Amino acid sequence: MVKVAGRGSGASPSGPTSMAKPSEVDTIAGELTQGGVHWQVHTYGNAMHVFSNPDNNDYYMSTVHDAEADSRLCPAMRELLKESLDGE
Secondary structure, three states: OOOOOOEEEEEEEOOOOOOOOHHHHHHHHHHHHHOOOEEEEEEEOOOOEOOOOOOOEEHHHOEEOOHHHHHHHHHHHHHHHHHHHHOO
16 A cells, blocks of 8 residues: 555546545545545546546547536645645
8 A cells, every 4th residue: 555645536437437435435535545645536427537628539548528526626625735735
């Protein structure tokens, strides 16, 4: 296990081509918790990999923009950056 300090957040698409299996997310979650890291994972249902890039539109490569998931991701990332940079 790698020693980690601080905060962490992840965005996880859960569409048909999700890159991380739920069991893998659970494993990472356990390791972060054991390491005392304040962490969170936001799951975006039916979104594909790299869903926040509006230039992506390749279903066969599993890289398709999802405007709804992207609109939810941006505020979550801003909040994480605010907390991390402000030290809250």
